Amino acid sequence: MSASLTLISLGFTFWTLNIGDFTISGTADGDFDYDALPGTQHEFKVQVNAGKEECFAQKVALGAVFHVQYEVLRGGDRAIDVVVIDPDIKVTEHDASKTEGHITFKATKEGYFQVCLDNTPYRFSGKLVYIYIVTYIMEEWAQYMEEIQSVSLTAQNFSRSLTEVQTSIDAVKFHQSESRMHVIRDWYLATGNNQHIMYWSIFQISVIIVTSFFQVFCLRRLFRTTAVTPTSKPRA
Structure with a gap:
């Protein structure tokens, strides 16, 4: 059988490979896909037509925990066999005629x-089913959580x-x-x-120059003599 899938946005890659009358979920080489985690998980919605059966297959490691959760979202009386x-x-x-x-x-x-x-017991109504499949090895999951905590502690220190x-x-x-x-x-x-000192220096230089001219003028006037007397007679 072929399944009509409506995939939900996930943090992993999901793909299907038709083999006979069921669908296999996994990797291209058939190996167990841990997706960098100690297990694998798939979450999607599938339309099961009236009177039909849809099957999916997941490779599970020995000793791994296998968990399937489902809920009929719409269609008929919302009951289905799993x-x-x-x-x-x-x-x-085997869960018979259950909604979830x-x-x-x-x-x-x-x-x-x-x-x-x-x-197949329902000939007139198709069902839209939400299904969540997860499988993991408990020991590896515990080790993974310890590593995550260690990385988290390192990240916190950093x-x-x-x-x-x-x-x-x-x-x-x-x-x-x-x-x-x-x-x-x-x-x-x-x-x-600097400007204050420059202006003050210019002022002082100007004062010195004016004072010097004034002193020269006074000295020359002090020692200045005339060739005639006040009555305009020549001096002897």
Whole structure:
């Protein structure tokens, strides 16, 4: 059978490969897809037509926890049969005529487990079913969580170090700004003093020059003599 899928936005890649009358979820080489996690998960919506059955297969490692959660979103009385079949083609779980539910068990064998949505008892109404499939090995998941916590602690320490560095940089910028303001203030003060001294020096030079001319004029007038007497007679 072929399934009409409406995929929900996920943080992993989901694809299907038709083999016989069911669909396999996994990787292109058939290996167990951990997707950088100690397990795999798929979340999607599937339209099951009236009187049809849609099956999906997921490879499960030995000892892994296999969890399926489903809910009929619309269609008829919103009831559907859900069947889980093991790699030996034996029914391991069966939920009959349910609107929603979940199935969880620990795999005792490795292989492809089929999850079938059976709508054959309902000949006149199709069903839109939300389904969530996840499988993981508990020990590897615990180790993964420890590694995540370790990475998180390292990231926190790194963030703390970056915060301290940023604080130091801000302090340096503050001191640089303060020093720059002092330099600008000193420059304006020096420029103002220079102009004041220059104008005062010009004034003093002008006074000295005028005083010098006045002294010369006075000395020349003091020692100046005439060739005639006040009565216009020549001096002897």
